[in-house]
Amino acid sequence: MSTIPRRLVVAAAAITMLGTTGAAAQAAPVKPKAVPYASVVPAPASATQASSTFTLGSGARIAAGGQAASVGDYLAGVLRPATGFALPVDHSFIARAVDPIQLTVAPNASLGDEGYQLTVNGASVVLTANKPAGLFEGVQTLRQLLPASIDASTKQPGPWTIQGGKISDHPRFGYRGAMLDVARHFFGVDTVKTYIDEIARYKVNTLHLHLSDDQGWRLQINSWPRLATYGGSTEVGGGAGGYYTQAQYKDIVAYAASRYITIIPEIDMPGHTNAALASYAELNCNGVAPPLYTGTDVGFSTLCVSKDVTYKFLDDVIGEIAALTPGPYIHIGGDESQSTTDTDYKTFVGKVQQIVANHGKIAIGWHDISKAALLPSTIGQYWDTTPTNAAVQAAAKKGTHFVLSPANLAYLDMKYTSSTPLGQDWAGLIEAKTAYNWDPGKYLTGVDANVVNGVEGPLWTETIVKLADIQYMAFPRLAELAELGWSQAATHDWNTFKNRLAAQGPRWKAQGVNFYASPQVPWVK
Numbered sequence: 001m002s003t004i005p006r007r008l009v010v011a012a013a014a015i016t017m018l019g020t021t022g023a024a025a026q027a028a029p030v031k032p033k034a035v036p037y038a039s040v041v042p043a044p045a046s047a048t049q050a051s052s053t054f055t056l057g058s059g060a061r062i063a064a065g066g067q068a069a070s071v072g073d074y075l076a077g078v079l080r081p082a083t084g085f086a087l088p089v090d091h092s093f094i095a096r097a098v099d100p101i102q103l104t105v106a107p108n109a110s111l112g113d114e115g116y117q118l119t120v121n122g123a124s125v126v127l128t129a130n131k132p133a134g135l136f137e138g139v140q141t142l143r144q145l146l147p148a149s150i151d152a153s154t155k156q157p158g159p160w161t162i163q164g165g166k167i168s169d170h171p172r173f174g175y176r177g178a179m180l181d182v183a184r185h186f187f188g189v190d191t192v193k194t195y196i197d198e199i200a201r202y203k204v205n206t207l208h209l210h211l212s213d214d215q216g217w218r219l220q221i222n223s224w225p226r227l228a229t230y231g232g233s234t235e236v237g238g239g240a241g242g243y244y245t246q247a248q249y250k251d252i253v254a255y256a257a258s259r260y261i262t263i264i265p266e267i268d269m270p271g272h273t274n275a276a277l278a279s280y281a282e283l284n285c286n287g288v289a290p291p292l293y294t295g296t297d298v299g300f301s302t303l304c305v306s307k308d309v310t311y312k313f314l315d316d317v318i319g320e321i322a323a324l325t326p327g328p329y330i331h332i333g334g335d336e337s338q339s340t341t342d343t344d345y346k347t348f349v350g351k352v353q354q355i356v357a358n359h360g361k362i363a364i365g366w367h368d369i370s371k372a373a374l375l376p377s378t379i380g381q382y383w384d385t386t387p388t389n390a391a392v393q394a395a396a397k398k399g400t401h402f403v404l405s406p407a408n409l410a411y412l413d414m415k416y417t418s419s420t421p422l423g424q425d426w427a428g429l430i431e432a433k434t435a436y437n438w439d440p441g442k443y444l445t446g447v448d449a450n451v452v453n454g455v456e457g458p459l460w461t462e463t464i465v466k467l468a469d470i471q472y473m474a475f476p477r478l479a480e481l482a483e484l485g486w487s488q489a490a491t492h493d494w495n496t497f498k499n500r501l502a503a504q505g506p507r508w509k510a511q512g513v514n515f516y517a518s519p520q521v522p523w524v525k
Protein backbone atom coordinates (compact mmCIF):
# COMPACT_ATOMS: atom_id res chain seq x y z
CA MET A 1 0.00 0.00 0.00
CA SER A 2 2.89 2.34 0.68
CA THR A 3 3.73 4.92 -1.91
CA ILE A 4 6.85 6.02 -0.03
CA PRO A 5 10.01 5.27 -2.01
CA ARG A 6 12.57 3.26 -0.06
CA ARG A 7 15.07 6.07 -0.31
CA LEU A 8 12.83 8.37 1.73
CA VAL A 9 12.39 5.69 4.33
CA VAL A 10 16.18 5.69 4.76
CA ALA A 11 16.20 9.35 5.70
CA ALA A 12 15.31 8.90 9.37
CA ALA A 13 16.68 11.16 12.09
CA ALA A 14 19.20 8.86 13.74
CA ILE A 15 20.76 7.60 10.53
CA THR A 16 23.82 9.00 8.84
CA MET A 17 25.56 7.80 5.71
CA LEU A 18 29.19 6.77 5.87
CA GLY A 19 31.75 8.12 3.44
CA THR A 20 29.44 10.36 1.44
CA THR A 21 27.99 13.82 1.69
CA GLY A 22 24.26 14.22 2.22
CA ALA A 23 23.68 15.01 -1.45
CA ALA A 24 25.73 12.06 -2.61
CA ALA A 25 23.89 9.88 -0.14
CA GLN A 26 20.61 10.73 -1.78
CA ALA A 27 21.98 9.91 -5.20
CA ALA A 28 23.49 6.56 -4.12
CA PRO A 29 21.08 3.82 -5.07
CA VAL A 30 20.12 1.44 -2.28
CA LYS A 31 20.28 -2.14 -3.52
CA PRO A 32 16.72 -3.39 -3.80
CA LYS A 33 16.85 -6.26 -1.33
CA ALA A 34 18.80 -4.58 1.47
CA VAL A 35 16.66 -3.20 4.29
CA PRO A 36 17.58 0.34 5.42
CA TYR A 37 18.75 0.71 9.02
CA ALA A 38 15.95 3.25 9.39
CA SER A 39 13.48 0.33 9.33
CA VAL A 40 14.50 -1.17 12.66
CA VAL A 41 12.06 -1.13 15.59
CA PRO A 42 12.92 -0.18 18.27
CA ALA A 43 15.19 2.55 16.89
CA PRO A 44 18.83 1.87 17.79
CA ALA A 45 20.74 4.43 19.87
CA SER A 46 23.06 4.96 16.91
CA ALA A 47 23.11 3.54 13.40
CA THR A 48 25.51 4.42 10.61
CA GLN A 49 24.76 2.91 7.25
CA ALA A 50 27.53 2.15 4.73
CA SER A 51 27.31 1.48 1.01
CA SER A 52 28.64 -2.09 1.20
CA THR A 53 26.33 -5.07 1.43
CA PHE A 54 26.75 -8.53 2.90
CA THR A 55 24.97 -11.52 1.40
CA LEU A 56 24.45 -14.65 3.42
CA GLY A 57 25.45 -17.65 1.33
CA SER A 58 24.34 -21.25 1.52
CA GLY A 59 27.66 -22.36 3.03
CA ALA A 60 27.73 -19.73 5.78
CA ARG A 61 28.62 -20.71 9.32
CA ILE A 62 28.00 -18.93 12.59
CA ALA A 63 30.88 -18.58 15.05
CA ALA A 64 29.54 -18.42 18.61
CA GLY A 65 31.78 -19.75 21.33
CA GLY A 66 31.59 -19.64 25.11
CA GLN A 67 28.82 -17.41 26.42
CA ALA A 68 27.66 -16.69 22.87
CA ALA A 69 26.90 -20.35 22.10
CA SER A 70 23.21 -20.49 22.95
CA VAL A 71 22.39 -17.21 21.17
CA GLY A 72 24.32 -18.54 18.15
CA ASP A 73 22.18 -21.67 18.17
CA TYR A 74 19.05 -19.53 18.47
CA LEU A 75 20.14 -17.34 15.53
CA ALA A 76 20.79 -20.38 13.36
CA GLY A 77 17.39 -21.75 14.36
CA VAL A 78 15.52 -18.62 13.30
CA LEU A 79 17.43 -18.27 10.00
CA ARG A 80 17.24 -21.88 8.82
CA PRO A 81 13.55 -22.24 7.80
CA ALA A 82 13.41 -19.38 5.28
CA THR A 83 16.99 -19.65 3.98
CA GLY A 84 16.99 -23.43 3.81
CA PHE A 85 20.72 -23.20 4.68
CA ALA A 86 22.39 -25.59 7.13
CA LEU A 87 24.05 -22.72 9.05
CA PRO A 88 26.27 -24.82 11.31
CA VAL A 89 27.25 -23.12 14.57
CA ASP A 90 30.91 -23.22 15.56
CA HIS A 91 31.13 -23.32 19.36
CA SER A 92 34.89 -22.99 19.55
CA PHE A 93 36.03 -19.85 21.32
CA ILE A 94 37.91 -18.33 18.42
CA ALA A 95 35.84 -16.91 15.59
CA ARG A 96 37.38 -18.07 12.33
CA ALA A 97 37.67 -15.85 9.33
CA VAL A 98 35.72 -18.44 7.36
CA ASP A 99 32.69 -17.95 9.60
CA PRO A 100 31.01 -14.86 8.19
CA ILE A 101 28.63 -14.40 11.12
CA GLN A 102 30.48 -13.92 14.39
CA LEU A 103 28.86 -13.57 17.81
CA THR A 104 31.08 -12.70 20.76
CA VAL A 105 30.51 -11.85 24.42
CA ALA A 106 33.38 -9.63 25.56
CA PRO A 107 33.64 -7.21 28.47
CA ASN A 108 32.40 -3.76 27.43
CA ALA A 109 30.78 -2.02 30.39
CA SER A 110 29.47 0.83 28.22
CA LEU A 111 27.05 -1.62 26.56
CA GLY A 112 25.53 -2.65 29.90
CA ASP A 113 23.50 -5.84 30.30
CA GLU A 114 21.49 -5.56 27.08
CA GLY A 115 23.51 -3.35 24.73
CA TYR A 116 25.31 -4.64 21.61
CA GLN A 117 27.36 -3.59 18.64
CA LEU A 118 26.66 -4.84 15.15
CA THR A 119 29.13 -4.28 12.33
CA VAL A 120 28.29 -5.40 8.81
CA ASN A 121 30.67 -5.17 5.86
CA GLY A 122 31.01 -6.98 2.56
CA ALA A 123 32.65 -10.00 4.21
CA SER A 124 31.13 -10.41 7.65
CA VAL A 125 28.47 -9.70 10.25
CA VAL A 126 30.08 -9.17 13.64
CA LEU A 127 27.89 -8.92 16.72
CA THR A 128 29.46 -8.22 20.11
CA ALA A 129 27.95 -7.63 23.53
CA ASN A 130 28.92 -7.37 27.15
CA LYS A 131 26.38 -10.05 28.13
CA PRO A 132 24.50 -12.81 26.27
CA ALA A 133 21.26 -10.80 26.71
CA GLY A 134 22.82 -8.03 24.62
CA LEU A 135 23.74 -10.51 21.89
CA PHE A 136 20.15 -11.73 21.90
CA GLU A 137 18.85 -8.17 21.43
CA GLY A 138 21.41 -7.62 18.66
CA VAL A 139 20.16 -10.75 16.92
CA GLN A 140 16.67 -9.23 16.86
CA THR A 141 18.11 -6.19 15.07
CA LEU A 142 19.99 -8.42 12.63
CA ARG A 143 16.78 -10.31 11.78
CA GLN A 144 15.08 -7.01 10.92
CA LEU A 145 17.96 -6.08 8.57
CA LEU A 146 17.25 -9.14 6.45
CA PRO A 147 14.42 -9.08 3.90
CA ALA A 148 10.99 -9.65 5.48
CA SER A 149 10.74 -13.07 3.84
CA ILE A 150 13.34 -14.28 6.38
CA ASP A 151 10.37 -14.58 8.76
CA ALA A 152 8.56 -17.16 6.62
CA SER A 153 8.43 -20.70 7.98
CA THR A 154 9.28 -22.27 4.61
CA LYS A 155 12.21 -21.90 2.21
CA GLN A 156 12.23 -18.58 0.30
CA PRO A 157 14.35 -17.49 -2.69
CA GLY A 158 16.41 -14.74 -1.03
CA PRO A 159 18.96 -13.29 -1.75
CA TRP A 160 19.76 -12.73 1.95
CA THR A 161 21.43 -9.38 1.63
CA ILE A 162 22.15 -7.05 4.56
CA GLN A 163 23.12 -3.40 4.22
CA GLY A 164 26.61 -2.65 5.56
CA GLY A 165 27.14 -0.32 8.48
CA LYS A 166 27.44 -0.12 12.22
CA ILE A 167 24.86 -0.09 14.98
CA SER A 168 25.68 0.62 18.59
CA ASP A 169 22.68 0.17 20.83
CA HIS A 170 21.47 -0.04 24.42
CA PRO A 171 18.09 0.43 26.10
CA ARG A 172 16.66 3.55 27.69
CA PHE A 173 14.77 1.56 30.36
CA GLY A 174 15.63 -1.76 32.00
CA TYR A 175 11.98 -2.87 32.29
CA ARG A 176 10.16 -3.41 28.99
CA GLY A 177 7.13 -5.54 29.54
CA ALA A 178 4.01 -7.15 28.19
CA MET A 179 1.23 -8.59 30.33
CA LEU A 180 -1.13 -11.37 29.34
CA ASP A 181 -4.33 -11.99 31.34
CA VAL A 182 -4.70 -15.78 31.28
CA ALA A 183 -7.41 -15.60 33.97
CA ARG A 184 -10.36 -14.04 32.12
CA HIS A 185 -9.72 -16.44 29.25
CA PHE A 186 -7.19 -19.21 29.58
CA PHE A 187 -4.41 -19.58 27.00
CA GLY A 188 -2.38 -22.77 26.72
CA VAL A 189 1.39 -23.16 26.82
CA ASP A 190 1.82 -23.02 23.03
CA THR A 191 -0.05 -19.72 22.72
CA VAL A 192 2.06 -18.19 25.48
CA LYS A 193 5.26 -19.41 23.81
CA THR A 194 4.19 -17.92 20.49
CA TYR A 195 3.50 -14.59 22.18
CA ILE A 196 6.92 -14.78 23.88
CA ASP A 197 8.59 -15.19 20.48
CA GLU A 198 6.61 -12.32 19.01
CA ILE A 199 7.40 -9.85 21.82
CA ALA A 200 11.07 -10.88 21.98
CA ARG A 201 11.51 -9.51 18.45
CA TYR A 202 10.96 -6.02 19.85
CA LYS A 203 13.41 -6.43 22.75
CA VAL A 204 10.67 -6.82 25.36
CA ASN A 205 12.34 -8.46 28.35
CA THR A 206 9.45 -9.10 30.76
CA LEU A 207 6.21 -11.07 30.48
CA HIS A 208 3.82 -10.53 33.37
CA LEU A 209 1.25 -13.32 33.57
CA HIS A 210 -2.00 -12.37 35.31
CA LEU A 211 -2.56 -15.83 36.77
CA SER A 212 -5.65 -15.32 38.90
CA ASP A 213 -8.80 -13.25 38.92
CA ASP A 214 -12.49 -13.60 39.76
CA GLN A 215 -13.06 -15.84 36.76
CA GLY A 216 -10.20 -18.29 37.15
CA TRP A 217 -7.08 -19.50 38.96
CA ARG A 218 -4.52 -20.70 36.41
CA LEU A 219 -1.57 -22.24 38.28
CA GLN A 220 -1.47 -25.57 40.09
CA ILE A 221 -0.70 -25.03 43.80
CA ASN A 222 0.09 -28.34 45.51
CA SER A 223 -0.79 -27.19 49.03
CA TRP A 224 -4.20 -25.80 47.93
CA PRO A 225 -5.08 -28.03 44.94
CA ARG A 226 -8.71 -26.92 44.46
CA LEU A 227 -7.51 -23.45 43.39
CA ALA A 228 -6.62 -24.88 39.99
CA THR A 229 -8.87 -27.92 39.71
CA TYR A 230 -12.04 -26.08 40.75
CA GLY A 231 -11.08 -22.38 40.63
CA GLY A 232 -9.54 -22.90 37.19
CA SER A 233 -12.46 -24.84 35.76
CA THR A 234 -14.16 -21.98 33.93
CA GLU A 235 -13.58 -18.52 32.39
CA VAL A 236 -15.46 -15.47 31.09
CA GLY A 237 -18.49 -16.69 29.17
CA GLY A 238 -18.53 -20.08 30.90
CA GLY A 239 -15.95 -21.95 28.82
CA ALA A 240 -13.83 -24.75 30.24
CA GLY A 241 -10.95 -22.54 31.41
CA GLY A 242 -7.85 -24.46 32.42
CA TYR A 243 -4.63 -24.12 34.36
CA TYR A 244 -0.90 -24.69 34.06
CA THR A 245 0.53 -27.63 35.95
CA GLN A 246 3.72 -26.65 37.75
CA ALA A 247 5.69 -28.57 35.12
CA GLN A 248 4.00 -26.59 32.33
CA TYR A 249 4.61 -23.33 34.16
CA LYS A 250 8.30 -24.20 34.55
CA ASP A 251 8.40 -24.93 30.84
CA ILE A 252 7.00 -21.44 30.09
CA VAL A 253 9.51 -19.83 32.46
CA ALA A 254 12.42 -21.72 30.85
CA TYR A 255 11.23 -20.91 27.33
CA ALA A 256 10.96 -17.24 28.24
CA ALA A 257 14.43 -17.32 29.81
CA SER A 258 15.84 -18.74 26.57
CA ARG A 259 14.51 -15.54 24.95
CA TYR A 260 15.93 -13.37 27.76
CA ILE A 261 12.44 -12.70 29.04
CA THR A 262 11.65 -12.77 32.75
CA ILE A 263 8.23 -14.09 33.73
CA ILE A 264 6.48 -12.14 36.48
CA PRO A 265 3.68 -14.20 38.01
CA GLU A 266 0.72 -12.24 39.38
CA ILE A 267 -1.72 -13.43 42.00
CA ASP A 268 -4.22 -10.59 42.19
CA MET A 269 -5.41 -9.80 45.74
CA PRO A 270 -7.20 -8.94 48.01
CA GLY A 271 -9.84 -8.18 45.34
CA HIS A 272 -10.20 -10.07 42.06
CA THR A 273 -10.21 -13.28 44.12
CA ASN A 274 -13.58 -14.93 43.48
CA ALA A 275 -11.98 -18.05 41.98
CA ALA A 276 -9.97 -18.63 45.18
CA LEU A 277 -12.92 -17.75 47.43
CA ALA A 278 -15.10 -20.20 45.50
CA SER A 279 -12.49 -22.94 45.90
CA TYR A 280 -11.98 -22.64 49.69
CA ALA A 281 -14.84 -21.53 51.94
CA GLU A 282 -12.48 -20.69 54.83
CA LEU A 283 -10.95 -17.80 52.85
CA ASN A 284 -14.29 -15.95 53.08
CA CYS A 285 -15.09 -13.82 56.17
CA ASN A 286 -18.51 -15.50 56.39
CA GLY A 287 -17.08 -18.99 55.79
CA VAL A 288 -19.32 -19.51 52.76
CA ALA A 289 -17.85 -20.19 49.31
CA PRO A 290 -19.48 -18.12 46.54
CA PRO A 291 -20.24 -19.76 43.19
CA LEU A 292 -17.72 -19.60 40.34
CA TYR A 293 -18.03 -16.41 38.29
CA THR A 294 -18.02 -16.07 34.50
CA GLY A 295 -19.09 -12.42 34.03
CA THR A 296 -16.91 -9.33 33.61
CA ASP A 297 -17.72 -7.14 36.64
CA VAL A 298 -14.86 -6.05 38.88
CA GLY A 299 -14.60 -4.98 42.52
CA PHE A 300 -16.98 -7.44 44.21
CA SER A 301 -14.62 -9.96 45.83
CA THR A 302 -12.11 -9.77 48.70
CA LEU A 303 -9.98 -12.13 50.70
CA CYS A 304 -10.77 -11.99 54.43
CA VAL A 305 -8.14 -9.60 55.78
CA SER A 306 -8.83 -10.37 59.46
CA LYS A 307 -8.44 -14.17 59.31
CA ASP A 308 -5.11 -15.87 60.08
CA VAL A 309 -5.84 -18.56 57.50
CA THR A 310 -5.62 -15.89 54.77
CA TYR A 311 -1.92 -15.37 55.54
CA LYS A 312 -1.23 -19.09 55.89
CA PHE A 313 -2.82 -19.46 52.44
CA LEU A 314 -0.75 -16.64 50.98
CA ASP A 315 2.46 -17.90 52.54
CA ASP A 316 1.85 -21.33 50.98
CA VAL A 317 0.89 -19.95 47.56
CA ILE A 318 3.68 -17.36 47.39
CA GLY A 319 6.17 -19.94 48.68
CA GLU A 320 5.31 -22.37 45.88
CA ILE A 321 5.35 -19.65 43.24
CA ALA A 322 8.66 -18.23 44.51
CA ALA A 323 10.16 -21.72 44.18
CA LEU A 324 9.02 -21.85 40.53
CA THR A 325 10.25 -18.32 39.77
CA PRO A 326 13.90 -17.60 38.98
CA GLY A 327 13.09 -13.92 38.34
CA PRO A 328 13.18 -11.36 41.15
CA TYR A 329 9.52 -10.31 41.15
CA ILE A 330 6.12 -11.55 42.30
CA HIS A 331 3.14 -9.36 41.40
CA ILE A 332 0.54 -9.05 44.17
CA GLY A 333 -2.15 -7.25 42.15
CA GLY A 334 -3.93 -4.90 44.55
CA ASP A 335 -6.13 -3.15 41.97
CA GLU A 336 -9.79 -2.25 42.30
CA SER A 337 -10.27 -3.75 45.77
CA GLN A 338 -13.59 -2.01 46.11
CA SER A 339 -14.96 -4.54 48.60
CA THR A 340 -12.05 -4.14 51.03
CA THR A 341 -12.10 -1.24 53.53
CA ASP A 342 -9.24 1.24 53.27
CA THR A 343 -7.80 0.20 56.64
CA ASP A 344 -8.01 -3.48 55.76
CA TYR A 345 -6.42 -2.83 52.38
CA LYS A 346 -3.40 -1.08 53.91
CA THR A 347 -2.99 -3.83 56.53
CA PHE A 348 -3.24 -6.47 53.84
CA VAL A 349 -0.71 -4.91 51.44
CA GLY A 350 1.70 -4.38 54.36
CA LYS A 351 1.56 -8.07 55.25
CA VAL A 352 1.60 -9.51 51.79
CA GLN A 353 4.63 -7.55 50.54
CA GLN A 354 6.46 -8.88 53.61
CA ILE A 355 5.46 -12.47 52.77
CA VAL A 356 6.88 -11.94 49.26
CA ALA A 357 10.10 -10.55 50.79
CA ASN A 358 10.29 -13.52 53.19
CA HIS A 359 10.38 -15.77 50.14
CA GLY A 360 13.27 -13.78 48.68
CA LYS A 361 11.28 -11.88 46.07
CA ILE A 362 10.38 -8.27 45.34
CA ALA A 363 6.68 -7.36 45.37
CA ILE A 364 5.11 -5.43 42.49
CA GLY A 365 1.53 -4.21 42.76
CA TRP A 366 -0.84 -2.06 40.75
CA HIS A 367 -0.35 1.55 41.86
CA ASP A 368 -3.36 1.37 44.20
CA ILE A 369 -0.85 -0.08 46.70
CA SER A 370 0.78 3.38 46.93
CA LYS A 371 -1.67 4.30 49.69
CA ALA A 372 -0.19 1.59 51.96
CA ALA A 373 3.19 1.87 53.70
CA LEU A 374 5.52 0.20 51.22
CA LEU A 375 8.80 -1.59 51.73
CA PRO A 376 11.64 0.25 49.96
CA SER A 377 11.89 -2.60 47.44
CA THR A 378 8.18 -2.76 46.50
CA ILE A 379 7.37 -1.49 43.00
CA GLY A 380 4.13 0.10 41.76
CA GLN A 381 2.59 -0.37 38.32
CA TYR A 382 0.73 2.73 37.20
CA TRP A 383 -2.50 2.05 35.30
CA ASP A 384 -4.66 5.15 35.73
CA THR A 385 -5.60 7.45 32.87
CA THR A 386 -4.44 10.75 34.36
CA PRO A 387 -0.79 11.64 34.99
CA THR A 388 -1.43 13.19 38.39
CA ASN A 389 -1.88 10.99 41.46
CA ALA A 390 -1.12 12.24 44.98
CA ALA A 391 -0.51 8.82 46.56
CA VAL A 392 1.84 7.87 43.73
CA GLN A 393 3.71 11.17 44.05
CA ALA A 394 4.09 10.67 47.79
CA ALA A 395 5.33 7.08 47.38
CA ALA A 396 7.75 8.15 44.64
CA LYS A 397 9.16 10.86 46.94
CA LYS A 398 9.89 8.12 49.47
CA GLY A 399 11.73 6.19 46.76
CA THR A 400 9.11 3.78 45.38
CA HIS A 401 9.81 2.88 41.76
CA PHE A 402 7.12 2.54 39.11
CA VAL A 403 6.44 0.72 35.87
CA LEU A 404 4.11 2.69 33.58
CA SER A 405 1.00 1.23 31.96
CA PRO A 406 -1.41 4.19 31.68
CA ALA A 407 -4.67 2.57 30.59
CA ASN A 408 -5.43 5.23 27.94
CA LEU A 409 -1.99 4.82 26.33
CA ALA A 410 -0.61 1.36 27.08
CA TYR A 411 -3.61 -0.96 27.59
CA LEU A 412 -3.60 -3.38 24.70
CA ASP A 413 -7.23 -4.35 25.33
CA MET A 414 -8.50 -0.87 24.45
CA LYS A 415 -10.08 -0.61 21.00
CA TYR A 416 -8.10 1.18 18.28
CA THR A 417 -11.24 2.92 16.97
CA SER A 418 -14.91 2.70 17.81
CA SER A 419 -15.29 0.01 15.16
CA THR A 420 -12.56 -2.33 16.46
CA PRO A 421 -14.40 -5.66 16.87
CA LEU A 422 -12.52 -6.70 20.04
CA GLY A 423 -11.62 -4.98 23.27
CA GLN A 424 -13.02 -2.35 25.59
CA ASP A 425 -13.13 1.44 25.56
CA TRP A 426 -13.48 2.51 29.20
CA ALA A 427 -10.04 4.18 29.11
CA GLY A 428 -10.46 5.56 25.59
CA LEU A 429 -9.56 4.54 22.05
CA ILE A 430 -5.86 3.90 21.36
CA GLU A 431 -4.89 4.27 17.70
CA ALA A 432 -1.31 3.68 16.57
CA LYS A 433 -0.25 7.31 16.93
CA THR A 434 -1.79 7.64 20.41
CA ALA A 435 0.07 4.53 21.59
CA TYR A 436 3.37 6.11 20.55
CA ASN A 437 2.95 9.78 21.37
CA TRP A 438 4.00 10.00 25.00
CA ASP A 439 7.23 10.01 26.97
CA PRO A 440 7.48 7.53 29.87
CA GLY A 441 10.22 9.64 31.44
CA LYS A 442 7.96 12.69 31.64
CA TYR A 443 4.52 11.15 32.01
CA LEU A 444 3.82 11.25 35.77
CA THR A 445 3.56 14.77 37.15
CA GLY A 446 5.61 15.44 40.28
CA VAL A 447 7.49 12.16 39.93
CA ASP A 448 11.22 12.05 39.26
CA ALA A 449 12.13 10.27 36.00
CA ASN A 450 14.70 8.14 37.78
CA VAL A 451 12.03 6.20 39.70
CA VAL A 452 10.51 5.08 36.38
CA ASN A 453 11.75 1.54 35.69
CA GLY A 454 10.06 1.31 32.31
CA VAL A 455 6.81 0.44 30.58
CA GLU A 456 4.43 -2.49 30.21
CA GLY A 457 1.54 -3.20 27.85
CA PRO A 458 -1.21 -5.16 29.64
CA LEU A 459 -3.57 -7.27 27.55
CA TRP A 460 -6.71 -7.99 29.56
CA THR A 461 -8.74 -10.74 27.97
CA GLU A 462 -12.42 -10.31 28.78
CA THR A 463 -13.06 -10.14 25.00
CA ILE A 464 -9.96 -11.97 23.79
CA VAL A 465 -10.31 -15.71 23.19
CA LYS A 466 -7.59 -16.87 20.82
CA LEU A 467 -4.04 -16.22 19.59
CA ALA A 468 -5.24 -14.24 16.57
CA ASP A 469 -7.13 -11.90 18.96
CA ILE A 470 -4.02 -11.43 21.10
CA GLN A 471 -2.00 -10.57 18.01
CA TYR A 472 -4.57 -8.16 16.65
CA MET A 473 -4.66 -6.14 19.86
CA ALA A 474 -0.90 -6.32 20.53
CA PHE A 475 0.40 -5.41 17.07
CA PRO A 476 1.34 -2.78 16.21
CA ARG A 477 0.86 -1.24 19.67
CA LEU A 478 3.19 -3.51 21.64
CA ALA A 479 5.99 -2.81 19.15
CA GLU A 480 5.32 0.91 19.69
CA LEU A 481 5.48 0.57 23.47
CA ALA A 482 8.64 -1.50 23.13
CA GLU A 483 10.17 1.40 21.24
CA LEU A 484 9.21 3.81 24.05
CA GLY A 485 10.92 1.44 26.47
CA TRP A 486 14.07 0.78 24.45
CA SER A 487 14.83 3.79 22.26
CA GLN A 488 16.52 6.94 23.44
CA ALA A 489 14.18 9.92 23.88
CA ALA A 490 16.12 11.82 21.18
CA THR A 491 14.91 9.37 18.50
CA HIS A 492 11.24 9.98 19.35
CA ASP A 493 9.45 11.28 16.28
CA TRP A 494 6.16 9.95 14.90
CA ASN A 495 6.93 10.89 11.31
CA THR A 496 10.06 8.75 11.13
CA PHE A 497 8.69 6.12 13.48
CA LYS A 498 5.59 5.48 11.37
CA ASN A 499 7.84 4.52 8.47
CA ARG A 500 9.85 2.15 10.64
CA LEU A 501 6.61 0.66 11.92
CA ALA A 502 5.42 0.37 8.33
CA ALA A 503 8.37 -1.94 7.61
CA GLN A 504 7.05 -4.40 10.22
CA GLY A 505 3.90 -5.11 8.21
CA PRO A 506 5.54 -7.51 5.72
CA ARG A 507 7.32 -9.23 8.62
CA TRP A 508 4.09 -9.83 10.50
CA LYS A 509 2.55 -11.10 7.26
CA ALA A 510 5.46 -13.51 6.74
CA GLN A 511 5.07 -14.75 10.32
CA GLY A 512 1.30 -15.08 10.08
CA VAL A 513 0.77 -12.47 12.82
CA ASN A 514 -2.74 -11.04 12.66
CA PHE A 515 -1.96 -7.33 13.12
CA TYR A 516 -4.18 -4.24 12.90
CA ALA A 517 -3.28 -2.41 9.67
CA SER A 518 -3.82 1.08 11.09
CA PRO A 519 -4.59 3.69 8.40
CA GLN A 520 -2.19 6.01 10.26
CA VAL A 521 0.77 3.87 9.14
CA PRO A 522 2.06 3.82 5.50
CA TRP A 523 2.48 0.04 5.49
CA VAL A 524 5.14 -1.42 3.24
CA LYS A 525 3.65 -4.08 1.00
Ligand code: TNX
Pocket (backbone or CB within 6 Å): 298, 335, 336, 366, 383, 407, 411, 413, 424, 460, 461, 462
Ligand atom coordinates in the same frame (compact mmCIF):
# COMPACT_ATOMS: atom_id res chain seq x y z
C1 TNX B 1 -9.04 -2.79 34.74
S1 TNX B 1 -6.72 -1.50 35.67
C2 TNX B 1 -8.47 -3.85 35.41
C3 TNX B 1 -8.73 -5.20 34.94
C4 TNX B 1 -9.63 -5.23 33.74
C5 TNX B 1 -9.25 -4.10 32.82
C6 TNX B 1 -10.02 -4.08 31.53
C7 TNX B 1 -6.55 -2.85 36.44
C8 TNX B 1 -5.31 -3.01 37.13
N1 TNX B 1 -7.55 -3.75 36.40
O1 TNX B 1 -9.28 -5.98 35.98
O2 TNX B 1 -9.47 -6.45 33.11
O3 TNX B 1 -9.48 -2.89 33.48
O4 TNX B 1 -9.56 -3.09 30.68
